[in-house]
Amino acid sequence: MQTQLKTILAEAKAQLEKIQTMAETEELRIRLLGKKGKLTEILRSMGSLSPEERKSFGQEANAARTEIESLLEEKFAAMKEAQKKLKFKAERIDVTEPGVPVKLGVQHPLTLTIDEISKVFMSMGFSVVEGPEVETVFNNFDALNAGPNHPARDLTDTFYITDDILLRTQTSPVQVRTLMKQEPPIMVISPGRCFRCDTPDATHSPMFHQVEGLVVDEGITMADLKGTLDAFAKDMFGSDARTKFRPHHFPFTEPSAEMDVTCFKCGGKGCRVCKGSGWIEILGCGMVHPNVLKVGGLDTEKYTGFAFGMGVERIAMLKYGVEDIRLFYENDMRFIEQFK
Ligand code: DAH
Numbered sequence: 001m002q003t004q005l006k007t008i009l010a011e012a013k014a015q016l017e018k019i020q021t022m023a024e025t026e027e028l029r030i031r032l033l034g035k036k037g038k039l040t041e042i043l044r045s046m047g048s049l050s051p052e053e054r055k056s057f058g059q060e061a062n063a064a065r066t067e068i069e070s071l072l073e074e075k076f077a078a079m080k081e082a083q084k085k086l087k088f089k090a091e092r093i094d095v096t097e098p099g100v101p102v103k104l105g106v107q108h109p110l111t112l113t114i115d116e117i118s119k120v121f122m123s124m125g126f127s128v129v130e131g132p133e134v135e136t137v138f139n140n141f142d143a144l145n146a147g148p149n150h151p152a153r154d155l156t157d158t159f160y161i162t163d164d165i166l167l168r169t170q171t172s173p174v175q176v177r178t179l180m181k182q183e184p185p186i187m188v189i190s191p192g193r194c195f196r197c198d199t200p201d202a203t204h205s206p207m208f209h210q211v212e213g214l215v216v217d218e219g220i221t222m223a224d225l226k227g228t229l230d231a232f233a234k235d236m237f238g239s240d241a242r243t244k245f246r247p248h249h250f251p252f253t254e255p256s257a258e259m260d261v262t263c264f265k266c267g268g269k270g271c272r273v274c275k276g277s278g279w280i281e282i283l284g285c286g287m288v289h290p291n292v293l294k295v296g297g298l299d300t301e302k303y304t305g306f307a308f309g310m311g312v313e314r315i316a317m318l319k320y321g322v323e324d325i326r327l328f329y330e331n332d333m334r335f336i337e338q339f340k
Helices: 002-018 022-033 038-048 051-091 109-123 173-181 222-237 290-295 312-320 325-329 333-339
Strands: 134-136 165-167 186-195 207-218 243-250 253-262 279-288 303-311
Touching: 002 022, 002 038, 002 051, 022 038, 022 051, 038 051, 109 186, 109 207, 109 222, 109 312, 109 333, 173 186, 173 207, 173 290, 207 222, 207 279, 207 312, 222 243, 222 253, 222 279, 222 303, 243 279, 253 303, 279 290, 279 312, 290 303, 303 312, 312 325
Parallel strands: none
Antiparallel strands: 134 165, 186 207, 207 303, 243 253, 253 279, 279 303
């Protein structure tokens, strides 16, 4: 039995030398110290020895057991340490390594154009307000003095949600909302998205953007309208830009006009962009119709105002020389990144 014990101990040591993994160490532990382990079996068979033999062999066997246990423990600890080292090595972060650059996006040309228009008006003291894209028929048409038979009301021109709710066809309903909740003096612009049942082509899109403007106070005249919009044109398109106003019709203004700016491509000489005329139409405007002021409960003898509305896509297309409106909505980065 003594020799058996020695062999077991020697074998255990030899095996421990070779062992590479935690699992192998555990296997060895079970083989030696487990319920059916070699050492366990020897200890169990001690019953057949005489009391003296049992005593001395017992001491040796226990010493062997303690030795094996501590050898196993050491092995386990060494394996754990090795594993930790491997893990640290694998997870090591080189803090001196250059980072992965974050690709910065760019602003969309329509956002850039809206920002630019807004800045010009804000510098004159206008504030920016917003209105919802889903509007009431009342705010989009009735309150804006568009009669019951106005052609824009047609189902073929407007996206109706119900009989009373629609996708706004213009930003002008924000005039109504502003008049209903704000007292004069009013000086606001309102950029936003509009919708019309148009088939997309190079100059039409069922979704597009406008910037609306409204000024209401005592003593506002057509001179204020012309002065403000001429200053806007010079700020937006350069101090050489000149403007002219042509009579037009809008239900919510009286009188109404369209404003042209000297072509920023040719300076007024006539070119492809302005179709030879030297002028480019950029917005609709006029003196706010008394019927619209009345929706806000204003005394139309005391208060007057002017309003204007411009198409953002149209201005962006002219400014950047974009020939197809659909390019704005395709989200092709090769296009969008050109306007940084
Ligand atoms: N809402 C008009 C349109 O979509 C544009 C417009 C014209 C707005 C004259 C105005 C205005 O505020 O006074 O065609």
